[in-house]
Amino acid sequence: MKVLLPLLLAVWLSAPSGCTSLPPSCSEPPAKWCSSLESAARCGVLKQCLEADFRKTHQTADPVQVALYYESLCPGCRNFLAGMLFPTFVMLSDIMSVTLVPYGNAQEKPDGDNCIMNMTQMAFPIIFCMESSADVIGSAESCLKVYAPDLSIDKVMSCAKGDMGMQLMHQNAMMTKALKPPHEYVPWVTINGEHTDDLQDKAMSSLFTLVCSMYKGTKPPACGGTQKIHYKSYCTNE
Incomplete structure (x- = not known):
């Protein structure tokens, strides 16, 4: 699964100021949250990563x-x-x-x-x-x-x-x-x-x-x- 930069930004920016609200098991920097199923699960963004990957796959026109x-x-x-x-x-x-x-x-x-x-x-x-x-x-x-x-x-x-x-x-x-x-x-x-x-x-x-x-x-x-x-x-x- 490739890194989904925009998704990572949305998750990161939605966290309260000064706090990432990430699970203790998440030690990866934002760029690696969606780099694998395992890291996505550790960081609590598995659902979002899969949904974003699905949307990218089914894009119907040039951006x-x-x-x-x-x-x-x-x-x-x-x-x-x-x-x-x-x-x-x-x-x-x-x-x-x-x-x-x-x-x-x-x-x-x-x-x-x-x-x-x-x-x-x-x-x-x-x-x-x-x-x-x-x-x-x-x-x-x-x-x-x-x-x-x-x-x-x-x-x-x-x-x-x-x-x-x-x-x-x-x-x-x-x-x-x-x-x-x-x-x-x-x-x-x-x-x-x-x-x-x-x-x-x-x-x-x-x-x-x-x-x-x-x-x-x-x-x-x-x-x-x-x-x-x-x-x-x-x-x-x-």
Whole structure:
């Protein structure tokens, strides 16, 4: 059974603050809860793992592809990623995929987000943890300890300041510069590789509703409801 990241995030985030509410027998980090039937049973999420695996197997259409071009310290980007994109992904992970491209209006310089995405399957929750905290950079170590305890902050920083970090940043720079139309601000959202003013407005108003409406397969139960949150704070390159 493959790791079901969105399920693990939903289970983890539903726990009370400061407590995972997991059985004492569960010693695995979140990334391994659904890695086997045994670990799922030890961590009390066997039913959820099996249900999520069943939904994935019976998916009837290609997922809606959502890409976010952003800057790690841009307030509007942080609000959108933490308050809109991540919650939508947790609820609609069966019908959407997410690509994060941290670069935006920046010049090519070290950025830990790139290395985190290259070094662990738990990159999205780690980045969410950082972007939703008061101190994005300062929270990195504690976020790593929660979601990827085997990955140290020293390894991430070594990557970010080394050749690999620069290569990853350059890749994102090329992806950002290849956007058509060219991006004018961040957060900049593409849906299935396309950006229009209408898609951007709908994504910022309710990404949840947009993904549900654009999915061409059988709608999941979650799409029976709506989530109205509006974010329209941009960081321009002026």
